Amino acid sequence: xxxxxxxxxxxxxxxxxxxxxxxxxxxxxxxxxxxxxxxxxxxxxxxxxxxxxxxxxxxxxxxxxxxxxxxxxxxxxxxxxxxxxxxxxxxxxxxxxxxxxxxxxxxxxxxxxxxxxxxxxxxxxxxxxxxxxxxxxxxxxxxxxxxxxxxxxxxxxxxxxxxxxxxxxxxxxxxxxxxxxxxxxxxxxxxxxxxxxxxxxxxxxxxxxxxxxxxxxxxxxxxxxxxxxxxxxxxxxxxxxxxxxxxxxxxxxxxxxxxxxxxxxxxxxxxxxx
Amino acid sequence: xxxxxxxxxxxxxxxxxxxxxxxxxxxxxxxxxxxxxxxxxxxxxxxxxxxxxxxxxxxxxxxxxxxxxxxxxxxxxxxxxxxxxxxxxxxxxxxxxxxxxxxxxxxxxxxxxxxxxxxxxxxxxxxxxxxxxxxxxxxxxxxxxxxxxxxxxxxxxxxxxxxxxxxxxxxxxxxxxxxxxxxxxxxxxxxxxxxxxxxxxxxxxxxxxxxxxxxxxxxxxxxxxxxxxxxxxxxxxxxxxxxxxxxxxxxxxxxxxxxxxxxxxxxxxxxxxxxxxxxxxxxxxxxxxxxxxxxxxxxxxxxxxxxxxxxxxxxxxxxxxxxxxxxxxxxxxxxxxxxxxxxxxxxxxxxxxxxxxxxxxxxxxxxxxxxxxxxxxxxxxxxxxxxxxxxxxxxxxxxxxxxxxxxxxxxxxxxxxxxxxxxxxxxxxxxxxxxxxxxxxxxxxxxxxxxxxxxxxxxxxx
Numbered sequence: 129x130x131x132x133x134x135x136x137x138x139x140x141x142x143x144x145x146x147x148x149x150x151x152x153x154x155x156x157x158x159x160x161x162x163x164x165x166x167x168x169x170x171x172x173x174x175x176x177x178x179x180x181x182x183x184x185x186x187x188x189x190x191x192x193x194x195x196x197x198x199x200x201x202x203x204x205x206x207x208x209x210x211x212x213x214x215x216x217x218x219x220x221x222x223x224x225x226x227x228x229x230x231x232x233x234x235x236x237x238x239x240x241x242x243x244x245x246x247x248x249x250x251x252x253x254x255x256x257x258x259x260x261x262x263x264x265x266x267x268x269x270x271x272x273x274x275x276x277x278x279x280x281x282x283x284x285x286x287x288x289x290x291x292x293x294x295x296x297x298x299x300x301x302x303x304x305x306x307x308x309x310x311x312x313x314x315x316x317x318x319x320x321x322x323x324x325x326x327x328x329x330x331x332x333x334x335x336x337x338x339x340x341x342x343x344x345x346x347x348x349x350x351x352x353x354x355x356x357x358x359x360x361x362x363x364x365x366x367x368x369x370x371x372x373x374x375x376x377x378x379x380x381x382x383x384x385x386x387x388x389x390x391x392x393x394x395x396x397x398x399x400x401x402x
Numbered sequence: 403x404x405x406x407x408x409x410x411x412x413x414x415x416x417x418x419x420x421x422x423x424x425x426x427x428x429x430x431x432x433x434x435x436x437x438x439x440x441x442x443x444x445x446x447x448x449x450x451x452x453x454x455x456x457x458x459x460x461x462x463x464x465x466x467x468x469x470x471x472x473x474x475x476x477x478x479x480x481x482x483x484x485x486x487x488x489x490x491x492x493x494x495x496x497x498x499x500x501x502x503x504x505x506x507x508x509x510x511x512x513x514x515x516x517x518x519x520x521x522x523x524x525x526x527x528x529x530x531x532x533x534x535x536x537x538x539x540x541x542x543x544x545x546x547x548x549x550x551x552x553x554x555x556x557x558x559x560x561x562x563x564x565x566x567x568x569x570x571x572x573x574x575x576x577x578x579x580x581x582x583x584x585x586x587x588x589x590x591x592x593x594x595x596x597x598x599x600x601x602x603x604x605x606x607x608x609x610x611x612x613x614x615x616x617x618x619x620x621x622x623x624x625x626x627x628x629x630x631x632x633x634x635x636x637x638x639x640x641x642x643x644x645x646x647x648x649x650x651x652x653x654x655x656x657x658x659x660x661x662x663x664x665x666x667x668x669x670x671x672x673x674x675x676x677x678x679x680x681x682x683x684x685x686x687x688x689x690x691x692x693x694x695x696x697x698x699x700x701x702x703x704x705x706x707x708x709x710x711x712x713x714x715x716x717x718x719x720x721x722x723x724x725x726x727x728x729x730x731x732x733x734x735x736x737x738x739x740x741x742x743x744x745x746x747x748x749x750x751x752x753x754x755x756x757x758x759x760x761x762x763x764x765x766x767x768x769x770x771x772x773x774x775x776x777x778x779x780x781x782x783x784x785x786x787x788x789x790x791x792x793x794x795x796x797x798x799x800x801x802x803x804x805x806x807x808x809x810x811x812x813x814x815x816x817x818x819x820x821x822x823x824x825x826x827x828x829x830x831x832x833x834x835x836x837x838x839x840x841x842x843x844x845x846x847x848x849x850x851x852x853x854x855x856x857x858x859x860x861x862x863x864x
Contacts (some may be wrong), residue, residue: 206751208667231754239752245745249767257763258753315753337550 135176136217142174146379147388150178150366154319154349155200160214162195162204169195172214175368177319182341182350184364184381188359188396189354193353196320200351201237202230204301221319235262238312244304246296246311251288254296254307255279258315274314282310283340302333305362309340320344322352326359338363357397361385368394405467408422408537410464412544416456419548420582423451426555442562450561453568455548459540459558474528478521486517501525571601591842594835601629601829607836609633613799613810615819615830630833632840634799638809642720642795645805649724650784651777654731661732662739663761681729689793696775697794700806707807714796717805727780734776738769771778775856782848786841790812 135149136156142148144289149232162170170192177183177200185193195204204210216223223233235258244255255275258264265271275292279285284306289298296307305325312320322341326334331364341350341363354360360367361381368378377390388394427447431439440447475498479487486497497518503509504522511519571599599607610631657677661670697718704711711717742765750760766773797818812849818836 201752203748203752231756234752234754239748241745241748241752245743245749247746247749247764248491257750257755259761261753261755261763267705311749311753 131247135218138174142172144147144174144375145377145393146384148174148176148367148378150176153177153178154179154219156215156216156217156220157199158217160196160199160212160216162199162213163211164195164207165209169373170199171373173374175378176365177349177351180345180347181365182345182352182363183376184360184367185353186367186396187356187370188358189355190372192373193368193370194323196370197323197351200319200321201234201239203239205230219284235315236317237319237321238315239321240305240308240312240323240325243328244301244308246299246304246307249296250293251296251299251307252292255310255314258311264315278310278314281313281344282306283336283343284310287349298345299359300333302329302336305329305333305337306340309337309344313344317348319349322350324353324355327355334359337394353376357385369396371396404533405463405536408463408533408671409541411537412456412459412540415459415541415544415548416452419455419544419551420448420452422448422548422552423555424448426451426552427561430555431557439557441558441560442565446561446565446590447555447559450565450568451548451551453553453565454551454777455544457568458547459544462543463536463540466532466540470529470532470536474525474532477528478525480522481524483517485690505529558757574703588842591835591838594832595839597827598829598832598836601832602836606630607632607833611801613815615815615833628829630829632812632837634801635812635815635837636840637801637803638716638795638799639785639811639813641716641803641805641809642723642791642811645717645720646723646727646784647777649721650727650731650780653730654780655735655773657728658732658739659761659766662736663757663765674733677732678729680726681733685726685727685787685789686793688722688726689790692718692790692794696722702805711806712796712808714794714808715806716809719774719791720805722785722794723784725786726790727784730780730783731776734779735769735773738772738776739765741772742768771855771858775852776853778848778852782845782852784846786813786845788817792817812841814849816841 135151135153136158139150139159155175155177155178157173157175160170160173161168171195175193185197186195191331198204199212199216200218200223202212204212212224218233218236221228247257249257252275255278256265256271259274265274276285279288284303287295287303288307296304299307307326309325310318326337329337338359341352344350345365352360352363364381366378367381367384369376369384369388369390371392377384377388377393379389384393388397403783424444424447427440427444428434428437437444477496478501479494486494487495497515498508500514500518501522504511504518505525511522514522571627588621607630610629612629612631613634614629616628661674661677665673693714697713697715700715700718700721701711701713746764746768747760750764755764791811791814795811795814797810797814798808799810799815800807802809816834816837819830820836825831
């Protein structure tokens, strides 16, 4: 499935500084614009997302990083008045193409939200929900296996194995967020999008999620939006800095944090604003 | 002095007290610029003074006005000649009636008996004395209260706290009014119902299948002795409520799902209030609609299919009642569905669920307890509904499950039992209270369960 994912040429006139492209990208985004009604939320963003690595998106509030993240699995479709323009390719296929089914797209691109949002179902059913609606398990034994593996990978199995039938909402905040990650893993996506996954959690739960992200990187491409620059530095290999809808700079995380090229990036990461 | 003038006087006195308290408070600390030395704002001292001036005076005033007539009447009766005092209750009542008419000026004094005329004069005299005394007492209470608080005003008097405590007591009193009224209603129903059950055994009432409440009014009259088996009424009520719910639950729920999940904002803006208008239509209008439109239409349709449909049928009443209840179901369900956090929908969409999968498996699942609560409230509303069934369901107490026949309900029977000439302590009239008690218990139970379920649901997302 990787044959078609060659590097796409970056359009002339892009103002983004740094390494926009990566070899063998899973996502290629070219000249992406997002409008909310009259508001121009994302302006001509060009970026590639690499396999088996973590891309952190940072920037001040309202800079468009969450909006951009939601383009990648077309979650902006659910917002009335939102309009996405430009090209977003997943494995060389335009996700806005007519024959691209949004249901299949979202099965390939999982998402974890800011606030843990387990369904009002049991822990088991929360994880089994995705495989069920996509028909991934032939029988109960296979489903049990998927649930078991997903919970193990999310590092939650030991804590919940004796109470799989209790409601997902009965767990603590950090456990709920790991349940949501298990739920996303269960449909076996290629990419996992995380929208400030730790902002509602305490430092201990945050550390657990960060460890988890590090492990998951071995199998998935991960995009994480975060407000914490320490977190971006800890978990990511590449970092993208957004400012007022523009992608200012993107590159290897240690380069961005030690030697930023753009003035805006430098001001932000040294804490001069934001 | 007439009571209304006195009332105005009390209010004026309280306004004066407010000013007095306020200026006193400012004077105590030595001027407007030092009011920071006061514990509370000067206005609070004013309010406290006004309350202690007006409130006790007002309470005495109210108590006096309520009791005055009874006390004076008793005094006047005590003055009557012995012959009049010995009159039987009913005739004494007539005499007092004359007396009141004379006092009120409705009847000229020449037209009544001489002793009544004297008594009326006494009454007027006593009343004038009482009103003067009342005015004197109330005004002095007000002035004493005002001066007492004024004397107590010091910079460290916690006027705000005291004043707020009085307000709190007033608020409590207002809520107590509603509670005690409900309690009073319940007790009156319970006592009358017990009187009924001392004549007709509870078991006969609850399990009897024959309802024929006609009683002979006089001992020599030919007539049935009455049968009070309420099962046909319960069955009729349940049948009609059941039909109503079959109409209301699917239509209400589906329209709520449409409005909450599918409808464009513009459609929702107009359709939702329109749907809620249904709840504002007077039930008697629904009754009209049932009798003049739905009933005949059903009969015609029944004839076409070879089914015997009675002119007044459970079906007609149930259908129309169902339409009436649609907004209860849809409005509450809509609230519950909209209350499901967007994050849950996003979670399902992000897993690749379609819109219908999201609604069926996640949104409705989350809103279910609330929807059940709304349906229970609608059922209790259907059971208690009166006007539609009085007009459309009929009066014959048939024990049947056939919706095409005429049935009767608990509420219909309560209405018919209490309409017309009847002694108020006959079993026929008392039966209405027993039915009312049953109705009250059932709807109370349903409401308690529904409120519990809804509250449980709300807690989940707060």
